[in-house]
Amino acid sequence: xxIIVVGGGQVGYYLAKAxxxxxxxxxxxxxxxxxxxxxxxxxxxxxxxxxGCEMTTLAExxxxxxxxxxxxTGEDEDNLVSCQAxxxxxxxxxxxxxxxxxxxxxxxxxxxxxxxxxxxxxxxESIEEEMPTHPLTHLLDIQEQGxxxxxxKIPSHSPAIxxxxxxxxxxxxxxLSLIIRSQQKPFVPDKDTILEAEDQIIAITTPESEEALxxxxxxx
Amino acid sequence: xxxxxxxCGRVGGKLAGLLDIEGHxxxxxxxxxxxxxxxxxxxGGTALVGNGTDEDALKKAGIEKADAFIALTQGDNRNIMACxxxxxxxxxPQVLCRTYDPLRQELFGSLGIETFSPTTIFAQMLKxxxxxxxxxxxxxxx
Numbered sequence: 001x002x003i004i005v006v007g008g009g010q011v012g013y014y015l016a017k018a019x020x021x022x023x024x025x026x027x028x029x030x031x032x033x034x035x036x037x038x039x040x041x042x043x044x045x046x047x048x049x050x051x052g053c054e055m056t057t058l059a060e061x062x063x064x065x066x067x068x069x070x071x072x073t074g075e076d077e078d079n080l081v082s083c084q085a086x087x088x089x090x091x092x093x094x095x096x097x098x099x100x101x102x103x104x105x106x107x108x109x110x111x112x113x114x115x116x117x118x119x120x121x122x123x124x125e126s127i128e129e130e131m132p133t134h135p136l137t138h139l140l141d142i143q144e145q146g147x148x149x150x151x152x153k154i155p156s157h158s159p160a161i162x163x164x165x166x167x168x169x170x171x172x173x174x175x176l177s178l179i180i181r182s183q184q185k186p187f188v189p190d191k192d193t194i195l196e197a198e199d200q201i202i203a204i205t206t207p208e209s210e211e212a213l214x215x216x217x218x219x220x
Numbered sequence: 221x222x223x224x225x226x227x228c229g230r231v232g233g234k235l236a237g238l239l240d241i242e243g244h245x246x247x248x249x250x251x252x253x254x255x256x257x258x259x260x261x262x263x264g265g266t267a268l269v270g271n272g273t274d275e276d277a278l279k280k281a282g283i284e285k286a287d288a289f290i291a292l293t294q295g296d297n298r299n300i301m302a303c304x305x306x307x308x309x310x311x312x313p314q315v316l317c318r319t320y321d322p323l324r325q326e327l328f329g330s331l332g333i334e335t336f337s338p339t340t341i342f343a344q345m346l347k348x349x350x351x352x353x354x355x356x357x358x359x360x361x362x
Binding site for chain 2: 053054055075076078080085088089104
């Protein structure tokens with residue numbers, strides 16, 4: 001796959017390194033001369049100095065034959081504009097943008113950016129999940145379908161203890177996929193499985209209903 | 221009409237003054253309140269410190285009731301993003317955007333944002349003026 005990465009900061013640099021290791025053809029566009037020189041000396045000639053929002057730079061970078069376009073600069077407006085240029089001017093099939101301000105997620109989605117990654121949200125969630133009182137841990141987002149996979153631990157005071165899965169007030173569309181119980185092999189629950197304290201549950205939910213799922217399994 | 225202007229530079233400040241004199245309801249946004257010195261002393265509109273790519277700042281500026289939004293900051297991308305927010309999130313009927321880069325003007329014009337490039341306009345104007353004046357200049361040179 002040919003991948004263009006806009007922005008050679010920490011994210012762009014480590015991303016480039018990982019993608020090269022996976023064997024992809026790659027080009028990083030970076031505005032800063034010193035940063036460009038650093039990346040080239042470290043990773044080989046995979047970085048070109050240039051503005052990823054300039055059509056001429058993108059044309060020279062071969063955006064027309066890119067399979068994927070990833071904008072990871074620290075400026076949301078630059079990521080938005082360069083992804084739109086890639087998509088509409090060069091018909092890149094898949095555009096990915098980093099979003100720094102979580103408020104901007106809506107406009108990026110509306111403008112048709114295929115995948116958005118809100119770095120602020122991710123950092124915030126990771127820290128929140130380290131809090132002992134945090135109800136659920138996000139394991140995976142399935143963006144296309146609006147689903148997410150989460151992990152929830154049943155606390156010792158939960159009203160769900162002793163109940164079967166079918167008795168739980170689970171929000172519509174939510175599924176308990178796996179239970180990890182101490183001293184046992186992980187198993188897939190059915191509607192008659194009785195929940196126990198300290199069960200770790202892997203569930204499929206949606207961003208809208210995750211709170212209700214948390215309440216159903218942990219109490220309010 | 222209610223107009224929200226983003227960016228109180230020379231053009232933004234001037235335009236705000238012109239619209240205000242004609243009785244329009246003008247709100248101008250800038251991230252630096254020092255920029256508001258460019259507004260005429262008799263300016264009767266609202267000057268707000270805020271970032272025009274921030275939905276909350278735009279709401280404060282009354283974007284939900286605005287008839288027009290104009291983006292005039294120094295950053296082409298910032299202007300484009302703000303205009304897209306105004307048009308696609310707040311459904312402002314008339315949205316005008318400045319981009320210095322003629323290629324970005326072309327692209328985002330084709331994506332439905334009315335975009336002006338002072339680079340193109342001014343270069344064209346200078347060229348026309350120059351070619352019109354040329355015969356006279358040549359005579360003088362001899």
